[in-house]
Amino acid sequence: MAVQDIKPTRSELIELKRKIKLSESGHKILKMKRDGLILEFFEVLEKAKSVRAELDADFDVATEKINIAKAVEGVVTVRSTAFSFKDAPQLVVESKNVMGVVVPKIESSSVRKSLNERGYGIIGTSSRIDEAADAYEILVEKIILAAEIETTIKKLLDEIEKTKRRVNALEFKVIPELIEARNFIILRLDEMERENTFRLKRIKS
C-alpha cells in the first residue's frame, strides 16, 4: 500500500491500528507454529536418516541375494517361484494431523512368512530362493516404515517453508508498511490540527 493512496482520516487510523494489532498477533502465532514444526522435524529427522540408511543397505542385500538366486537357479525358476506366492501384505493407511500438516500413518499385516506359508514347494526350490525371499520380506517391512517417516518429513519441510515465508512477509513487508501508513496518518492529522489552530488564531486576530 503506497503512502499517497491513504486517506488521512481518523477512521482510517483506527482501522490501521486494528490491522497492525491483528498482523502482529498473527506473526507471533506463525512464529510459534514455525518453531513447533522445526522441533517436530528434528524429532523425525534422526529416525528418517537411520531408516533410509537401513533401507539402502537392505535393498543392496536383497538385490545381491536375488542375483545369486538367479545365477544359481536360473531366471526362469526364480520368476516362476515368485509367481507362486500367495497373500500379499495388506496396508492400512490413515492420515494424522501434526500442527495442521496431514501425514500418513501406515500399518501393515505381517510381511514375513514361514516356509510353508509361502506357497511354493520346498523340494523343488533351493535355499538361495528362500534367502532372497527373506531379504525381500525384510526390505518390504522397511519400505512400509520408510514410507511413513519420509512422507512425514517431506510434508513437515513443505509446511516449514510455507510458514517461514508467511512469517517473513509479515515481519518485513506487511507490518512495516502498515506502521508507515499509520505514522503518515498521525503526521497528517497533527499537521491538519496545527493548520486549523493557526487559521482560528488568524481569524480571531
Place this chain on the structure above:
Amino acid sequence: MEIAVIGNSEFTTGFRLAGIKKIYETKGTNDLVPTLQSVLEEREVGVLVIHNDDLASLPEQFRIMLDEMVTPTTIALGGAGESSNLRDKIKQAVGVDLW
C-alpha cells in the same frame, strides 16, 4: 490397501518373492508415465515403490505430484537419488544441511 511396485522385471521380481501382487512391469521410459497414471488411479494402492532412475526419468511436474501425494506414498530405491532429494529439501527449508 496394498503395496505396488513399478519398474523393469529385474527390479520387480524380488518383490514378487515377498508376496507383493501389484507388480507393474515397464519396458523403458515411454511406458512408465502411462503405467504410473493407471496405478495412481487405483484406490487400493497405499505405497508405491519405484527405482530412483525411473523416478529421475519422469517429467518434473509428475515427480512433484508424486512427492506431494500422501496416498499412495512413493518410495524410491536404488542409487542415491532419494536421500539427495531430501537433503536439498532440508537445505531449502531449514537453511542448513542437516542430512
